[in-house]
Amino acid sequence: MRVLFEHVTALTMDPALPELKNGFVAVEGAKIAYAGYARPAGEFDRVIDCTNKIMLPGLVNAHTHVPMSLLRGYGGGCDLHTWLNQYIFPAEAKLDPRCVAAGTALGLAEMIASGTTCINDMYMYTETIAQTVLDAGLSANLSCGGVYFGAPEDFSPETCNDCQNTKALRENWHGAGDGQILVDASIHAEYTSNGPLWQWVADYARQYNLGMHVHISETRSEHENCLQKYGKTPIALFDQYGVWERGGAAAHCVWVADNDMELMEKRSITAVHNPMSNLKLASGVARVPQLLEAGVNVALGTDGVASNNSHDLFEEIKLAAVLHKGVSGDPMAVSARQALAMATVNGAKALGRDTGVLAAGKIADIILLDASRPNLIPCHDLAENLVYSARGSDVCMNMARGRVIYENGTFLTLDLEKLRAEVEGYALPHIFGGND
Amino acid sequence: MRVLFEHVTALTMDPALPELKNGFVAVEGAKIAYAGYARPAGEFDRVIDCTNKIMLPGLVNAHTHVPMSLLRGYGGGCDLHTWLNQYIFPAEAKLDPRCVAAGTALGLAEMIASGTTCINDMYMYTETIAQTVLDAGLSANLSCGGVYFGAPEDFSPETCNDCQNTKALRENWHGAGDGQILVDASIHAEYTSNGPLWQWVADYARQYNLGMHVHISETRSEHENCLQKYGKTPIALFDQYGVWERGGAAAHCVWVADNDMELMEKRSITAVHNPMSNLKLASGVARVPQLLEAGVNVALGTDGVASNNSHDLFEEIKLAAVLHKGVSGDPMAVSARQALAMATVNGAKALGRDTGVLAAGKIADIILLDASRPNLIPCHDLAENLVYSARGSDVCMNMARGRVIYENGTFLTLDLEKLRAEVEGYALPHIFGGND
Numbered sequence: 001m002r003v004l005f006e007h008v009t010a011l012t013m014d015p016a017l018p019e020l021k022n023g024f025v026a027v028e029g030a031k032i033a034y035a036g037y038a039r040p041a042g043e044f045d046r047v048i049d050c051t052n053k054i055m056l057p058g059l060v061n062a063h064t065h066v067p068m069s070l071l072r073g074y075g076g077g078c079d080l081h082t083w084l085n086q087y088i089f090p091a092e093a094k095l096d097p098r099c100v101a102a103g104t105a106l107g108l109a110e111m112i113a114s115g116t117t118c119i120n121d122m123y124m125y126t127e128t129i130a131q132t133v134l135d136a137g138l139s140a141n142l143s144c145g146g147v148y149f150g151a152p153e154d155f156s157p158e159t160c161n162d163c164q165n166t167k168a169l170r171e172n173w174h175g176a177g178d179g180q181i182l183v184d185a186s187i188h189a190e191y192t193s194n195g196p197l198w199q200w201v202a203d204y205a206r207q208y209n210l211g212m213h214v215h216i217s218e219t220r221s222e223h224e225n226c227l228q229k230y231g232k233t234p235i236a237l238f239d240q241y242g243v244w245e246r247g248g249a250a251a252h253c254v255w256v257a258d259n260d261m262e263l264m265e266k267r268s269i270t271a272v273h274n275p276m277s278n279l280k281l282a283s284g285v286a287r288v289p290q291l292l293e294a295g296v297n298v299a300l301g302t303d304g305v306a307s308n309n310s311h312d313l314f315e316e317i318k319l320a321a322v323l324h325k326g327v328s329g330d331p332m333a334v335s336a337r338q339a340l341a342m343a344t345v346n347g348a349k350a351l352g353r354d355t356g357v358l359a360a361g362k363i364a365d366i367i368l369l370d371a372s373r374p375n376l377i378p379c380h381d382l383a384e385n386l387v388y389s390a391r392g393s394d395v396c397m398n399m400a401r402g403r404v405i406y407e408n409g410t411f412l413t414l415d416l417e418k419l420r421a422e423v424e425g426y427a428l429p430h431i432f433g434g435n436d
Numbered sequence: 437m438r439v440l441f442e443h444v445t446a447l448t449m450d451p452a453l454p455e456l457k458n459g460f461v462a463v464e465g466a467k468i469a470y471a472g473y474a475r476p477a478g479e480f481d482r483v484i485d486c487t488n489k490i491m492l493p494g495l496v497n498a499h500t501h502v503p504m505s506l507l508r509g510y511g512g513g514c515d516l517h518t519w520l521n522q523y524i525f526p527a528e529a530k531l532d533p534r535c536v537a538a539g540t541a542l543g544l545a546e547m548i549a550s551g552t553t554c555i556n557d558m559y560m561y562t563e564t565i566a567q568t569v570l571d572a573g574l575s576a577n578l579s580c581g582g583v584y585f586g587a588p589e590d591f592s593p594e595t596c597n598d599c600q601n602t603k604a605l606r607e608n609w610h611g612a613g614d615g616q617i618l619v620d621a622s623i624h625a626e627y628t629s630n631g632p633l634w635q636w637v638a639d640y641a642r643q644y645n646l647g648m649h650v651h652i653s654e655t656r657s658e659h660e661n662c663l664q665k666y667g668k669t670p671i672a673l674f675d676q677y678g679v680w681e682r683g684g685a686a687a688h689c690v691w692v693a694d695n696d697m698e699l700m701e702k703r704s705i706t707a708v709h710n711p712m713s714n715l716k717l718a719s720g721v722a723r724v725p726q727l728l729e730a731g732v733n734v735a736l737g738t739d740g741v742a743s744n745n746s747h748d749l750f751e752e753i754k755l756a757a758v759l760h761k762g763v764s765g766d767p768m769a770v771s772a773r774q775a776l777a778m779a780t781v782n783g784a785k786a787l788g789r790d791t792g793v794l795a796a797g798k799i800a801d802i803i804l805l806d807a808s809r810p811n812l813i814p815c816h817d818l819a820e821n822l823v824y825s826a827r828g829s830d831v832c833m834n835m836a837r838g839r840v841i842y843e844n845g846t847f848l849t850l851d852l853e854k855l856r857a858e859v860e861g862y863a864l865p866h867i868f869g870g871n872d
Contacts, residue, residue: 072813073820080767109810220765279762280824282769309824310811319755326715327763329656331516333718374545375746377508377856378864384509388716388745393829420813428814 001402003027003364004044009371010035010055011382012358013345019382020358025055027364030178030402035358048397052372054379056340056386057356058117058365058400059313060347063213063251063272063301065123067095067103069110070427071306080281088306092124094431100125102427104132105419107311109411112138114312114392117365117400120249120272120301120351122186122213126165130173130181137405137413139179139365141249141351143186143213144169148197155196162188163200170208180401182352184211187243189218190226190234195241202242211352212248214238216256219283223255235260235269244269249350251301254278254286261294270297270350273342275319276310277303288324289333299347300339312392317343321387336387364402369394437838439463440480445807446471446491447818448794449781455818456794461491463800466614466838471794484833488808490815492776492822493792494553494801494836495749496783499649499687499708499737501559503531503539505546506863507742516717524742528560530867536561538863540568541855543747545847548574550748550828553801553836556685556708556737556787558622558649562601566609566617573841573849575615575801577685577787579622579649580605584633591632598624599636606644616837618788620647623679625654626662626670631677638678647788648684650674652692655719659691671696671705680705685786687737690714690722697730706733706786709778711755712746713739724760725769735783736775748828753779757823772823800838805830 003026010020012035026034026044034040075087095103100123111119117138121129122145133140146162148155157163166185174183185205187193205212216234217223226234235256238244247268250256256264256271264271271291278284291298300316302308321339325331348356355363369390371379376394379385398406405413439462446456448471462470462480470476511523531539536559547555553574557565558581569576582598584591593599602621610619621641623629641648652670653659662670671692674680683704686692692700692707700707707727714720727734736752738744757775761767784792791799805826807815812830815821834842841849 070814072816072825074816076817076820076824077768077771083767106810106813113810276758279758280767282761282765282767284765285762305825309820310827312811312827315751315754318751322712322715325718326721329718329720331519331716331718332513335513372856374542374549374852374855375748377542377859378506380508380510381512384512384745388512389508389741391746391748391827391829393827416810419810420808423813 001029002042002044004040004047005050005055006047007049007051008055009050009053009382010358011340011386013057013341014357014359025358025366027402030364032358032360032362032364034360050368052370053368053396054371054382054386055358056367056369057344057358058367058398059115059343060118060299060351060356061111061116061301061311061313062120062249062270062299062347062350063274063303064119064121065304066107066119066121067100067123067129068304068306069107070099070103070423070431072309074306091431095125096430097125097128099427099430100128101132102419102422104129105136105414106423107305108133108136108138109414109416109419110311112136112398112406112411113395114314115367115395115398116311116313117367117398118347118351118353118355120213126169127172130169130176134177134181135413137400137403139353139355139401141182141184141211141213142169142173143184145186145188146197146201147188147192148194149192152194152196157200160197166204170210182211184213186213189215189222190237191222198238198241198243202245206242206245209246212243212246214243214248214250216250216253218252218254220255233257233260235263239263239267249299252278252283252286253291254284261291261296265295268297270299270346272299272301272350273320274301274303275323276316277307281307285323285327288320289328292338297346297349298342299350300342313343314390314392317387336383339387340383364399366399367395368397370396437465438478438480440476440483441486441491442483443485443487444491445486445489445818446794447776447822449493449777450793450795461794461802463838466800468794468796468798468800470796486804488806489804489832490807490818490822491794492803492805493780493794494803494834495551495779496735496787496792497547497552497555497738497747497749498685498706498735498783498786499710499739500555500557501740502543502555502557503536503559503565504740504742505543506535506539506859506867508745510742527867531561532866533561533564535863535866536564537568538855538858540565541572541850542859543741544569544572544574545850545852545855546747548572548834548842548847549831550750551803551831551834552747552749553803553834554783554787554789554791556649562605563608566605566612570613570616571849573836573839575789575791575837577618577620577647577649578605578609579620581622581624582633582637583624583628584630585628588630588632593636596633602640606646618647620649622649623674625651625658626673627658634674634677634679638681642678642681645682648679648682650679650684650686652686652689654688654690656691669693669696671699675699675703685735688714688719688722689727690720697727697732701731704733706735706782708735708737708786709756710737710739711759712752713743717743721759721763724756725764728774733782733785734778735786736778749779750826750828753823772819775823776819800835802835803831804833806832
């Protein structure tokens, strides 16, 4: 399949050609073959006129728990302890693979319609998630979020569910769909496991050259309890075990210390900023300007929608760009272009993927926004409009790996009616009984 | 015109009947005739099936400068001083009534499509704004934002432009469209005027029983300079002149003191919270939980889109609900229902208008959201979904004063093509020359 986009206005995230105005982008198979001003030669299966559209690399949601879509808004308005223990955990205990498939497809629909082409997901029933993502057409790094509450001396990978799940996921899915699915090693968090699991995960990741996905210093108490228990911060503690040998995606990093930032830069650890979730759960405001200053790669995530409650990355982009200005008092903190980089090229780097940039050779993850809507008029500056004025709902086309999966409100890989019936007819009654 | 909404799921903001599930709402002329569970008798000109929709009172944007739509994203990425002096002020100096009409219509289109039915606007060429609003069908409180930079002893209302503009606006427009347009008295801010103007505005408002619209304590330096200059905060200073005799809408209130909050409660002054603008301009975070605790009426505004850059009040609702949780560390700070009240009934109170509530006798300002979209599924709680998951783009119908002005993407009072041509063909070249 060869596709030509013409009359392209784009923010490319490619330093060699940052903006295109009335240019061309050509796609061959799953890759971008060309981005520039000369009309590419040859025949195309489809030519897409991009007049009155804005093109951007598909967005990378670098921290998600996508099946939690089913819990959107559930138990909202409570304090954290009540919310987790009386609502979220009991509901999650009732999940089965069919629920997870429905919740994943629902979350992916929302993500696709708002411009996401690649996700970094940590959850349970991950093989079900993998199949659902494969069918939907996006790319995903998937991980099991290893937890181990037993005594360190009792640990055995043979009896640890998350070790076995990680092995099965890797064996069955790593690299599936020509790299569409990648499997990462993962520790849920410091406070939900201990040394032997961390060592196993680090060793397993080294053995198979896997990425790493961990929750880090999300809340003050988590960060301070770790310091008290181990005399080290979570970032430094995991470093001792070799968890960061190939970098990693460290979700949240709200409370990381200055020393952590140095180590993160040195080890190529990405801080995945989830500003909406961090505000909603009252976790605090990550020190993003300092992370950037320290040279740390910063990406963006929505987290699960039970604590957001939206999968629209354009909300995170805008929030990341305004929040740190307001909190620091510096109107230059986190520029529009920096926020866009977090949601595209920086996310790709975190996931070890060759996407997030519109340039020849990159994966053809491409979105178009409808620039004729009143909220995008006028356009004095492309990046400013994309960050502060665009909404996920302005996305009118989503191409993932060279395939159009969403166009003008129509999902081309998901059956929305069937999906709604599955969510409302099976998943919700299964989890919540007849009361919901 | 009699309209019946059936199968209504609604958050009414009426304490007597907070939620409707499969109920009825009837509209007669510009007013709501009924909201409840018994099907109203009689003939209707139109019956609207609200299955898979959510109904909410039309939103009140309690602080705007709507013609600034033309400056959306202009000069973004600069520090405040450069932004104002090198970009915004020179551009505003080139405005003429035709530009203002185009910019107003553009901003109103964006507001209408995202569920706003009533605005509180302060700008120049206000008679042009009045005519544009009247045609578009929303309600508006309009004011001139009085400035006076002369010496106090030289002040005369006869030679002060903003006094003359306020008089003309009141004489020609106050109450127009059966109350659709109301004219407020207004002081732009403490730092852009002095005593004789404040006295004139207070006296004029008293004479004609007008509302009041003022910028208050938006930045730290503004608040502290006022304290230094007058020994009083802006709220207390204006109180001396009788500015707050009939309450008022005090925009921003980021730096108001505890004593100010007491006075605000006593004088029925509304704090109009503009969280996005305050973050983007690095003004800070208003102490909204404390304002609520002090019993102050808190409403929401977008401010002008040059500092936002969006007129979508659903963004402000969500931000108001999450920001104070994150900054205070309290996950219960500003509930979903409190945030919705700010954008509806509290805004109506600030503007002295009988809207913002779905109940018999209220103005028929009503919006419908499409609840079948993936981002609104499932719905465990109506308020949680409306605040944390809904976006302005989910609005599928906007009825203002009993008249449907927007439905399923179509504007019924604005010609979007003509409007774009006017913005791009006249207003932008007029302001920015051929370079933009």
